Structure formats: structure tokens, C-alpha cells
Amino acid sequence: HSVGAGLCAAGMIAIVPGYISRSVAGSYDNEGIAIFCMLFTYYLWIKSVKTGNIYWSALCAVAYFYMVSSWGGYVFLINMIPLHVLVLMICGRFSHRVYVAYCTVYTLGTLLSMQISFVGFQPVQTSEHMLALGVFGLCQIYAFVEYLRANMTPEYFNILFKSLVIIISSIIAVGLGVLTLSGKVAPWTGRFYSLLDPSYAKNNIPIIASVSEHQPTSWSSFYFDLQILTFLFPAGLYYCFSKLTDHNIFIILYGVFAVYFAGVMVRLMLVLAPVMCILSGIAVSSSLSTYMKYLDGSGSQTKAASKQGKGRQDTNSTQQREGTAYLFVVLMTFFLVTYTTHCIWVTSEAYSSPSIVLSARSHDGGRIIFDDFREAYWWLRENTPEDAKVMSWWDYGYQITAMANRTVIVDNNTWNNTHISRVGQAMASTEDKAYEIMRELDVDYVLVIFGGLTGYSSDDINKFLWMVRIGGSTPEGEHIKEKDYYTPSGEFRVDGEGSSTLLNCLMYKMCYYRFGQVYTETGKPPGYDRVRNVVIGNKDFELDVLEEAYTSEHWIVRIYKVKDLPNRGTR
Amino acid sequence: MDVLLRPVFSVLAPPDLKLKRPGWVTTPSPYTIFFFVLVSYFLVTGGIIYDVIVEPPSVGSTTDENGHTRPVAFMPYRVNGQYIMEGLASSFMFTLGGAGFIILDQTHNPTTPKLNRIMLQFVGFGALIISFGCCWIFMRMKLPGYLH
Numbered sequence: 001h002s003v004g005a006g007l008c009a010a011g012m013i014a015i016v017p018g019y020i021s022r023s024v025a026g027s028y029d030n031e032g033i034a035i036f037c038m039l040f041t042y043y044l045w046i047k048s049v050k051t052g053n054i055y056w057s058a059l060c061a062v063a064y065f066y067m068v069s070s071w072g073g074y075v076f077l078i079n080m081i082p083l084h085v086l087v088l089m090i091c092g093r094f095s096h097r098v099y100v101a102y103c104t105v106y107t108l109g110t111l112l113s114m115q116i117s118f119v120g121f122q123p124v125q126t127s128e129h130m131l132a133l134g135v136f137g138l139c140q141i142y143a144f145v146e147y148l149r150a151n152m153t154p155e156y157f158n159i160l161f162k163s164l165v166i167i168i169s170s171i172i173a174v175g176l177g178v179l180t181l182s183g184k185v186a187p188w189t190g191r192f193y194s195l196l197d198p199s200y201a202k203n204n205i206p207i208i209a210s211v212s213e214h215q216p217t218s219w220s221s222f223y224f225d226l227q228i229l230t231f232l233f234p235a236g237l238y239y240c241f242s243k244l245t246d247h248n249i250f251i252i253l254y255g256v257f258a259v260y261f262a263g264v265m266v267r268l269m270l271v272l273a274p275v276m277c278i279l280s281g282i283a284v285s286s287s288l289s290t291y292m293k294y295l296d297g298s299g300s301q302t303k304a305a306s307k308q309g310k311g312r313q314d315t316n317s318t319q320q321r322e323g324t325a326y327l328f329v330v331l332m333t334f335f336l337v338t339y340t341t342h343c344i345w346v347t348s349e350a351y352s353s354p355s356i357v358l359s360a361r362s363h364d365g366g367r368i369i370f371d372d373f374r375e376a377y378w379w380l381r382e383n384t385p386e387d388a389k390v391m392s393w394w395d396y397g398y399q400i401t402a403m404a405n406r407t408v409i410v411d412n413n414t415w416n417n418t419h420i421s422r423v424g425q426a427m428a429s430t431e432d433k434a435y436e437i438m439r440e441l442d443v444d445y446v447l448v449i450f451g452g453l454t455g456y457s458s459d460d461i462n463k464f465l466w467m468v469r470i471g472g473s474t475p476e477g478e479h480i481k482e483k484d485y486y487t488p489s490g491e492f493r494v495d496g497e498g499s500s501t502l503l504n505c506l507m508y509k510m511c512y513y514r515f516g517q518v519y520t521e522t523g524k525p526p527g528y529d530r531v532r533n534v535v536i537g538n539k540d541f542e543l544d545v546l547e548e549a550y551t552s553e554h555w556i557v558r559i560y561k562v563k564d565l566p567n568r569g570t571r
Numbered sequence: 572m573d574v575l576l577r578p579v580f581s582v583l584a585p586p587d588l589k590l591k592r593p594g595w596v597t598t599p600s601p602y603t604i605f606f607f608v609l610v611s612y613f614l615v616t617g618g619i620i621y622d623v624i625v626e627p628p629s630v631g632s633t634t635d636e637n638g639h640t641r642p643v644a645f646m647p648y649r650v651n652g653q654y655i656m657e658g659l660a661s662s663f664m665f666t667l668g669g670a671g672f673i674i675l676d677q678t679h680n681p682t683t684p685k686l687n688r689i690m691l692q693f694v695g696f697g698a699l700i701i702s703f704g705c706c707w708i709f710m711r712m713k714l715p716g717y718l719h
Contacts, residue, residue, distance in 0.1 A: 216621035218653035219661040220713055223706060230616065231702060234609055234669025238676070241605040256608055263615040266651060283672060290679055324692055328675070331699065338707075 031270055034071030039274055041067050042254070045081060045105065046247045052097025054104050061108035068113040075128045076271065078113075080257065081105065082135035084250045089142060093246055099143050106136045134172075141168065217266050225269050227342045228335050229276040233259075236279030239286045255279055288332060291325040358456060358556075370454060373399065376447075376557035379550050380404035384445060391438065392447035393427070393460055393467065394420055400447065409441055417474070424471030427464070427507040428480050434506040435545040438562050445549065446560045450511040452529035452536075453520055453555040459531065464507055465492060495534035503538040510560055512536050513543060518555075609666060617662030622655050629655045645712045661709055664702040671698030 041063040048056035068074040085102050088094050110123045110132070123129040222230055237255060240248040255275045262272035358370040380390065381404045389407045390400055397411020410420045426437040438446070451459035460467075465482065472480040484501040487493055494502065494512075502508060516527040516539025527536045546560040621627075631643035631654055646652045675695035678688050 215651060216618070216624050218618040218621045218651055219616055219658045219665075220650045220653060220710065222616050222665075223661065223710060224650050228668075228703070230665045230706075231668030231699075232672070234612060234666060235672030235676075237608060237612075238605060238669070238673045241601045244601055252608070256611070259612055259615050263618070263620045287672060287676065290676070324678075327696065331696070335703065338703075 031071055031073070034067060034073060035270060035274060037063060037067035037070050038073075038077060038271075041077060042250075045101070046250060048101040048105065049098055049246050049250070052095075052100050054100060057101045057104035058108060060101075060105050061112060064105065064109040065112035065115075068119060069116055073271065074113070076257075076261070078109075078123075078129060078132050080254055082132045083257075084253055085135050085139065087249055087253060088246060089138070091244075091249070093249075094142060096143070098246070099139055102139055103136070106132060137172075215266055217263050217269065221266055221269065222262075224346060225273065226276055228339045229280045232280035232283040233276050235287070236281075236283035239282050240279070251275070251278060251282075284332065284336075288329065291328045358454075370456070370554050370556060372552035372554050372556035374403065376550060376552040376559060377403035379552075380406055380445070380447075380559065383550070388444040389442060390445045390447055391423060391426070391441065391443040393423070393449075393463060395463070396447065396449070406445075409443060417470075421470050421474040421477055424467040424469075425477040425480060427460075427467045428471050428485075428505050430504055431506055431509065431543070431545050435562075438545075439565075443562050446510065446546065446562065448507065448510045448558050448560075450555055450558055451531045452511070452515065453518065455530040456556055457531045459511075459556075460507060461494065461511055461529075462531065467507065493534065494529060494532050494536050496537040498537050508538065509541060509543060510546065510558060512538065513541075513548060513558075515555075516540055609669070612669075613662050613666045615662075616665055618653050618655075618658035621653060622658065625652075627652070627654050630657075645709065647713060650714065657709070661706060664705045664709070667698050668702035668706075671695045671702065674698065 041060060044056055044060035044063050048060050064074070064077065067077060081102070085094075085098060088098055110129075113119050114121065114123060124133070233255070237252060240252050258268075258272040258275050261268045357374070358372075377400060380388075380400070384406065387407070389409060390404070391409045392400060394410040394412055397408045397413075400406060400408050401411060410416070410423050422437060422441065426434045426441075429437070449456075449459045450461070451457055452461070465485070468480060468482050468485055471477045472482060483490075485492065485499055485505075487497050487499055491497075492502075494508070512527075512529075515529075515536060519526050520528045520530055525535055527539050528534070529536055543560070545563055547563055548558070549561040550557075550559040552558070627646070631646060632640045633643050634640050644654070645657050646654055672695070674691055678691045678695065
């Protein structure tokens with residue numbers, strides 16, 4: 001758009017919390033690089049559309065290859081570029097530059113992306129890439145049609161055109177239908193399909209629905225991550241719409257789709273952040289430059305006006321314009337300053353703390369540090385045999401592997417749904433049933449996270465309903481039904497009113513073992529759970545198949561050893 | 572190709588279809604599309620997808636000391652949760668802020684009469700200040716420790 005807009009956008013991207021959340025140490029994921037690759041690819045794409053050079057298009061294909069090798073979100077890219085070409089065709093802006101750019105990018109890019117073993121032959125087999133292929137074909141047809149139109153007489157051309165359109169579209173429709181029905185072209189996979197139909201994951205694949213980053217976004221997440229960018233975004237869109245060019249259309253498309261996808265999944269806020277910054281940069285620089293013109297030129301204007309003798313009226317209006325210009329500039333500066341304070345505050349509060357050392361403030365304002373995670377993992381490392389296997393929920397898999405150096409049953413790389421479901425069944429069943437599953441999985445130790453003593457709310461009891469849902473989602477777990485764990489009135493309660501299935505399942509017993517004798521808060525009876533804010537229902541029980549191995553200082557991590565089979569066959 | 576198809580067409584008679592694009596289908600002006608984009612922005616940032624999936628109540632409720640139920644407008648302490656009304660209210664503020672900028676941009680045309688210009692500027696600045704202030708207050712209500 002302009003150099004000023006670019007600089008402004010760069011300044012904003014540097015501190016936007018939405019992007020920082022993925023690039024701080026502790027939350028760093030490969031998306032940190034991927035966003036750079038994505039923006040680089042987009043930049044090169046716009047450059048190649050502007051110039052129509054094969055050089056830039058080839059560079060764009062190489063950047064696309066870089067993007068594919070860094071993140072699975074490249075699917076967004078490979079759908080955004082063909083969509084852009086399609087919209088250009090509809091708007092009648094298709095030119096030979098776009099044709100050259102898209103053909104080069106598509107062919108080279110797809111060939112390069114297929115070199116990555118994870119992608120393999122997906123670009124010609126899965127529905128997610130079909131749009132790119134379709135638009136490629138459409139480009140050829142369109143260009144051919146234009147060529148014919150330039151070389152033939154009108155009526156002859158019209159007949160040929162209409163008949164060709166009918167024949168070709170019917171062939172494509174039949175072909176696609178046959179391919180999809182026969183299974184050669186795979187339908188949209190779960191993760192991406194849930195973007196188009198958000199309720200799909202909730203109803204069919206609990207494990208995708210349970211990841212907290214995959215939840216749909218609320219307004220406060222938008223504001224929290226982006227602050228004034230949310231206001232400047234529509235303004236930037238407006239400035240783009242006022243001067244529609246090929247590349248402006250691309251930014252508009254990117255912005256609109258990014259907003260929608262970020263609304264579906266919180267994690268995709270990351271993809272939205274750069275385009276928000278770009279559009280806001282456009283808005284800020286356009287509006288400021290229009291207003292600054294009044295401040296610059298007003299001096300010479302007043303002189304010229306008074307010379308011509310138009311007098312008071314003109315000086316009044318220029319003064320007024322100056323006044324409003326000053327007001328606007330001051331307001332804009334104020335907004336930008338609050339933006340920086342907000343970003344700094346958010347980054348320091350929300351995105352800078354390591355996730356396994358918790359801190360809280362006591363009543364007198366001092367900080368208490370809960371180092372329970374590391375304490376428990378270190379205990380595991382020092383006091384268990386080297387080949388011990390630990391069963392916990394998948395959230396802690398990588399932590400246990402890295403810090404305790406023990407084998408885990410399931411970890412954060414959640415691609416084996418059946419296995420995780422088995423662990424969920426073990427957690428949700430009674431002790432005897434769970435013991436069978438634990439013997440089958442060859443488990444030595446079980447680890448749970450419990451927040452009832454400290455008030456830590458991301459503990460396993462709060463995640464328990466997801467374990468039930470995931471456990472019940474495979475054939476072996478059909479006896480596990482979510483409504484058994486609710487009270488008759490439909491609430492999830494752990495006190496005396498709770499359902500008996502819940503009060504006797506393994507997870508409950510592991511979390512609340514010996515908790516019934518602990519005083520947690522002044523004025524409350526023993527066994528008061530500080531997260532659920534109730535006194536637990538099932539207090540004095542003994543464990544049959546487990547024995548307590550370790551409980552960390554604030555009871556956050558609890559480790560149990562699985563007892564061996566009894567020597568004599570009966571317990 | 573022609574020779575192959577001729578015997579087929581001597582038996583079959585192609586229907587005389589007069590397919591015409593209906594006259595009212597035209598490419599809309601950019602500003603119409605912009606209006607729709609703005610409406611969709613309003614809906615999406617209001618958390619409509621969150622509402623469809625999680626189905627929160629329209630407003631929350633708590634009981635106070637006397638046992639009366641009082642409505643709660645903002646779901647406290649959680650950045651990733653909302654009630655329906657609070658989502659729509661905030662996204663209205665976002666769109667209002669954007670509209671403020673757009674209105675201010677319209678005031679640069681020198682041919683508009685003076686009164687209109689002053690009113691438009693007034694409305695534009697007012698929209699900006701109100702939306703920014705309201706969002707700041709909403710955020711404070713949600714997260715009591717905001718900017719502390």
C-alpha cells in the first residue's frame with residue numbers, strides 16, 4: 001500500500017500478543033516460524049501478481065515449500081491463493097500476469113511440497129487441495145477462452161463458448177462425483193472439516209474438541225490479544241475497498257477468512273494477528289497522512305487565502321481543520337500508547353510464566369511459588385526403576401518424558417485416539433475394571449494432578465469429563481456413558497449429591513485419597529475441595545489395587561504404584 | 572470429430588434450450604460487499620461460534636446475600652468464556668470504533684456543507700472515544716486485575 005503503512009504494521013506485529021503467545025520460550029511451537037514463512041510467501045505472491053514475472057513466482061513457490069515444511073497450516077495458504085485467483089476472475093480482473101503467476105506457483109509449489117514425506121501425494125488426493133487443482137484447470141480454460149475470443153468472430157465464438165462450458169462442467173461434476181464416491185479423493189479430514197462445520201468435532205471426535213486451544217473464541221480473547229487492532233481492522237478494510245486493486249483484494253480475502261477461522265479456533269488467532277496488523281497499519285497511516293496534510297499545508301494556505309481577500313471565512317475553516325487534525329493526531333497517539341501498555345502488560349502477565357511453576361498471591365500480597373510439578377517429576381526420576389511405565393492423562397506426557405525420564409503410556413502427540421481412549425476408560429472405571437486395563441497396558445505408576453488443596457483449577461477432576469467422553473468414544477468403552485457421571489438433575493458434582501459412578505471411579509479415588517482428613521480452609525469441614533467449592537462426598541475409603549507412592553508438597557501431583565497380582569489369587 | 576457425431580445427431584434432436592443469465596445477477600458494488608463483511612465481522616467477533624457450540628446463557632445469574640437472583644453481565648475471571656449478550660455488546664463496540672474511522676474519513680471532502688462536516692466529525696470522534704472507553708471498561712469488569 002505505502003511505505004508508511006508497512007512501517008506501522010511492522011511496529012504493531014512486533015508487539016501484538018496474539019503472535020507473541022506462540023513465540024515465547026515455553027509456548028514456542030513451530031507456528032512461530034510458520035507465520036514468518038506464510039507472510040513471506042504472501043509477500044512474494046503479491047509481488048508476482050503485480051509483475052507477472054516467472055522469477056517472483058518461482059521464489060513464491062520456494063517460500064511455499066518452506067511453509068509446508070514448517071507447519072500443517074499450509075492448507076490455509078494453498079486455499080487462499082486459488083481463492084484469490086477465483087475472486088479476481090469473478091471481478092473481471094484476470095490478466096495474463098495472474099495467469100503466469102498462478103500457474104508457476106501451483107505447479108512448482110505442489111511438486112516441491114510433495115517432497116515432504118508427511119505430505120506425500122496428498123495434494124492430488126485430498127479434498128483440501130482440490131480447490132487449487134480446480135482453479136488451476138479453470139485458469140487454463142479461461143485463458144484459452146480469452147485467446148479464442150481474441151481470434152474469432154463473435155457469434156461463432158458464443159456458440160462454441162456455451163457448448164464448451166456445458167460439456168466441460170458436466171464432465172468435471174461427474175468426474176469429481178465418481179472420484180469422491182469411489183474413495184480416490186479423500187473427503188476433508190477431521191481437523192480441517194471442523195473448521196467448516198464447528199459442531200462436527202463436538203459431536204463426533206471428542207479428542208479434537210477437548211484441546212483447549214481448539215475451543216471457539218470469545219470476544220475477550222479477540223480483545224485481549226489484539227486490543228485497538230480490532231477497531232482499526234474494519235477501518236483498514238474500508239481503505240482497501242476504496243481503492244480496489246489486485247493485491248488489495250488479496251488482503252481483504254485473507255483478512256475476512258482469517259477472522260472467521262480465528263473465531264472457530266482460539267489457536268488460529270495467531271494467523272489472524274499478522275493480517276490485523278497489516279490492515280491496521282494501512283488504516284493508521286492512511287488516516288494520519290490525510291490529517292497531517294492539514295497541519296503541514298495550513299500555513300501556506302492561510303497566506304494564499306488572505307492574499308486573495310477571501311478573508312475570515314477561509315482562515316476560520318482552516319483553523320478548524322487544524323483543530324480537528326490536532327485532535328485526531330492526539331487521539332491516535334493516545335490509542336497507540338495504550339496499545340503498547342496493553343501488549344506489555346498482557347505479555348508479562350499471561351504469556352511469560354512457565355506453565356509448570358505456578359505462583360499465587362497470599363492475603364498479605366506476597367508471592368507463593370508452587371513447584372510441585374518439578375518436585376514430583378524429580379521424585380519419579382530418582383525413586384522408580386528405570387523401565388517403569390507411567391500412566392497419566394496425555395497433557396503431561398512430554399513433561400514426564402523430559403523431566404522424569406520415564407516411559408509414558410500416552411503423550412501430547414495425540415495421534416492414537418484408541419490408546420488415549422483406553423487410558424480414559426481406565427480413569428473412569430471402578431478400581432477392578434481399571435486394574436484389568438492397567439495390567440493390559442503394563443502400567444507401573446499412575447500420576448494424577450489434583451488442585452483441591454491449592455485451588456489450582458486445571459486439574460484432572462476438571463478435565464475428567466473429557467476423559468469420560470474420549471473413553472466412551474471407542475467400541476471398548478461403550479459402557480462408559482457421560483450421563484452416569486452427572487447427578488439426576490444434570491450437574492457435575494463431587495459432594496454427597498454426586499452420582500455414585502463418579503464417586504467410585506479410579507480418578508476420584510486417586511485424587512481424593514486421604515483428602516477427607518485434611519483441613520483446607522478456615523471455617524470449613526475437612527475434605528473441602530477449593531476448586532469445586534464443596535466438601536467431597538466419598539471421604540473415608542481405602543484403595544485396593546493401588547498404593548500411594550508420593551504426593552507433592554501442596555498435593556498437586558499424586559503418584560500411585562500399581563500393586564502386583566496377589567500371590568494366592570484372592571484378595 | 573464432426574463425422575463421428577453426425578449419425579448420432581441424425582437420430583437425437585438436441586433440445587432448444589435458451590439459457591440466459593437472469594438480468595438481475597450483477598456483480599455488486601464494492602461497498603455492498605464491504606457492508607456484508609462488516610456484518611460478518613460483527614457476528615464473528617461477538618463469539619457467535621462460541622455461542623453455537625458451548626451454548627452459554629444469555630446472561631449469568633448469582634444469588635446475593637438476601638437470596639435474590641441478580642443477573643451477571645460479564646463472565647468473570649475467564650478470558651475464554653462469555654455470555655451471549657456480552658459478546659454482542661463488545662463486538663458492537665468494535666464495529667462502532669471501525670465505523671468512527673470510516674465516518675472521519677468521509678469528512679475530508681471539501682464540498683460538504685459546514686454543518687454536516689462538523690456533525691460528522693463530532694459523531695466520528697464520539698464513536699471512537701466511546702468504543703475505546705467501553706471496551707476498556709468491559710475488560711476491567713471481566714478481569715479485575717487488568718492493567719494492574
